[in-house]
Amino acid sequence: MDRRREDRQGGGCEPKRSDAPALCFEQVTFGYTRVPVLREVSLQVRGGEFVALVGPNGAGKTTMMRLGLGLLHASHGTVRLFGERVEDFEDWWRVGYVPQRAGSGAVLPVSVEEVVRTGLTGHLGLFRRPRPHHRERMEHVLDLMGVAGLRRQPINELSGGQQQRALIARALVTDPSLLVLDEPTTGVDADARHVLREALEHLVDVERVSVIYISHDPEGFEGLADRVLEVRAGHVTDLTRPQREETSEERLWRR
Amino acid sequence: MEALSYEFMQRSIIATTLVCAVAPLVGAFVVQRRQALIGDGVGHVAFAGVGLAFVTGTNPFVGALLLTLLAAYALFRMERRGRLGGDLALAMIFYGGIALGYLFTQRAGGGLNSVVGFLFGSPNNLTWGQVWAIAALCLGVLVVIVALYGPLVSIAFDEPAARVSGVPTDGLQLILTVVVALIVVGGMYALGILLVAGMMVIPVAASSQLSRSYRGTMLGGSLVGVGCALTGAIGAFYADVPTGSAIVLLAVGCYLAAAVLRAARQRYAVGSSRRAATV
Numbered sequence: 398m399d400r401r402r403e404d405r406q407g408g409g410c411e412p413k414r415s416d417a418p419a420l421c422f423e424q425v426t427f428g429y430t431r432v433p434v435l436r437e438v439s440l441q442v443r444g445g446e447f448v449a450l451v452g453p454n455g456a457g458k459t460t461m462m463r464l465g466l467g468l469l470h471a472s473h474g475t476v477r478l479f480g481e482r483v484e485d486f487e488d489w490w491r492v493g494y495v496p497q498r499a500g501s502g503a504v505l506p507v508s509v510e511e512v513v514r515t516g517l518t519g520h521l522g523l524f525r526r527p528r529p530h531h532r533e534r535m536e537h538v539l540d541l542m543g544v545a546g547l548r549r550q551p552i553n554e555l556s557g558g559q560q561q562r563a564l565i566a567r568a569l570v571t572d573p574s575l576l577v578l579d580e581p582t583t584g585v586d587a588d589a590r591h592v593l594r595e596a597l598e599h600l601v602d603v604e605r606v607s608v609i610y611i612s613h614d615p616e617g618f619e620g621l622a623d624r625v626l627e628v629r630a631g632h633v634t635d636l637t638r639p640q641r642e643e644t645s646e647e648r649l650w651r652r
Numbered sequence: 653m654e655a656l657s658y659e660f661m662q663r664s665i666i667a668t669t670l671v672c673a674v675a676p677l678v679g680a681f682v683v684q685r686r687q688a689l690i691g692d693g694v695g696h697v698a699f700a701g702v703g704l705a706f707v708t709g710t711n712p713f714v715g716a717l718l719l720t721l722l723a724a725y726a727l728f729r730m731e732r733r734g735r736l737g738g739d740l741a742l743a744m745i746f747y748g749g750i751a752l753g754y755l756f757t758q759r760a761g762g763g764l765n766s767v768v769g770f771l772f773g774s775p776n777n778l779t780w781g782q783v784w785a786i787a788a789l790c791l792g793v794l795v796v797i798v799a800l801y802g803p804l805v806s807i808a809f810d811e812p813a814a815r816v817s818g819v820p821t822d823g824l825q826l827i828l829t830v831v832v833a834l835i836v837v838g839g840m841y842a843l844g845i846l847l848v849a850g851m852m853v854i855p856v857a858a859s860s861q862l863s864r865s866y867r868g869t870m871l872g873g874s875l876v877g878v879g880c881a882l883t884g885a886i887g888a889f890y891a892d893v894p895t896g897s898a899i900v901l902l903a904v905g906c907y908l909a910a911a912v913l914r915a916a917r918q919r920y921a922v923g924s925s926r927r928a929a930t931v
């Protein structure tokens with residue numbers, strides 16, 4: 398019997414289960430051109446799980462997350478968020494995303510507080526104003542990321558690490574169950590990395606957030622990550638899973 | 653004041669002030685989206701609209717509105733396909749617009765005077781009807797910006813993140829481009845197609861030198877716009893210079909002054925911290 402196949406089906410990718418994985422790829426293929434960047438990638442990130450995504454430049458890590466968040470559309474295969482096909486997904490407040498970039502990208506002065514508030518707009522809809530519990534949540538994430546004291550500072554006058562923390566605070570302001578961080582530690586010094594790490598520990602342990610963490614620097618996720626996945630040549634391999642034990646049949650063949 | 657006793661001056665001041673108050677509010681979003689020159693581009697297309705109106709004998713206001721809205725939609729489509737930003741297709745629309753505009757106006761036998769009036773504005777020739785139309789456009793733009801302030805900030809600042817957080821980014825992009833078109837057409841008679849885009853961007857650049865928040869930058873830009881419009885329109889009357897030029901040059905002056913002030917402030921801050929360190 399094919400065990401791998403059973404694994405995949407028993408994993409709960411099917412729609413609308415209460416314990417559906419936060420993010421699920423089923424045989425996803427995608428390319429910007431005819432050459433696929435990802436080939437038949439399958440993947441599951443369960444609730445409360447911390448998954449690190451590694452791989453060389455240009456391997457397709459960012460692409461994979463953009464597919465996962467519905468910013469790109471797979472040419473083959475299915476992507477599901479919380480059991481729902483990403484095309485039909487509507488509860489976007491359950492997802493927090495910090496895109497890959499150097500710094501905040503602000504051209505004009507924008508205060509940290511204003512940046513964090515933009516995280517609420519999708520949740521609030523077009524015309525609603527933030528309510529008291531939204532404000533409380535804002536205070537909480539500003540504290541959590543250690544940027545409460547910087548709230549009136551323009552974000553483009555902060556250090557790279559401070560900017561990054563403000564952007565993570567923005568991603569957290571709707572109290573999401575899945576947080577996607579694309580290289581959050583580029584240009585961030587050791588102290589700021591430490592703050593980030595502590596905040597992530599809190600998120601995983603206390604708030605039970607699933608985290609997908611893309612990074613070239615294992616220091617950022619060592620001891621935190623439940624699994625480390627490597628993207629390379631269009632495929633994803635689990636670096637943490639111990640080599641599969643040989644079946645008795647295989648052992649027989651080897652003799 | 654003598655200037656205010658003339659009705660043509662009243663019309664000129666009202667129209668330019670309204671446009672210069674609202675244009676920076678729109679400008680703040682396009683500057684943050686790194687599309688500072690989009691107003692200029694839409695202006696080129698408005699010129700084609702004016703030319704078309706000359707040829708067909710319709711109202712230039714209507715012609716410009718029609719073509720700029722069409723251009724706004726085209727730009728939106730191009731942007732969605734990821735083609736905006738220093739792209740050739742954009743240049744095609746813009747330069748095609750100005751070439752077409754000139755061609756149309758020449759075919760229609762439009763005098764050089766009226767062409768120059770549209771390019772650089774002729775606020776002293778406004779009718780009350782035009783002033784009301786301009787006021788209505790400005791009010792409409794203002795209402796859209798106030799109502800959609802939060803969502804517009806979020807797409808200006810970080811579009812992918814906004815999209816992931818559930819903001820309808822496509823619709824907002826289209827609205828923003830349409831609003832740019834409206835303000836260009838609104839400012840066409842008062843400041844001219846070539847100068848109105850400047851008043852979207854320059855006051856914002858000036859206030860951004862001294863502001864520490866986005867809201868502050870926007871409101872500051874609007875204040876700079878109003879200040880330049882009032883002093884520019886009245887000053888131009890006494891100095892006998894073109895109103896549009898006076899307003900835009902004043903805005904450039906504001907920008908330079910703000911940049912100098914900012915540099916001085918930073919030097920002072922560095923100086924005082926150095927003094928503190930040596931104590």
Ligand SMILES: Nc1ncnc2c1ncn2[C@@H]1O[C@H](COP(=O)(O)OP(=O)(O)OP(=O)(O)O)[C@@H](O)[C@H]1O
Pocket residue numbers: 429430434452453454455456457458459460461497
């Ligand atoms: N917008 C795009 N258009 C065309 N090709 C793209 C685009 N974005 C990425 N690619 C290509 O897709 C591949 C994967 O890119 P991706 O950004 O996903 O890599 P990555 O693993 O995130 O790399 P890095 O570590 O540098 O961030 C690369 O070969 C890249 O050239």
Ligand SMILES: [Mg+2]
Pocket residue numbers: 458459460497579
């Ligand atoms: Mg990447």
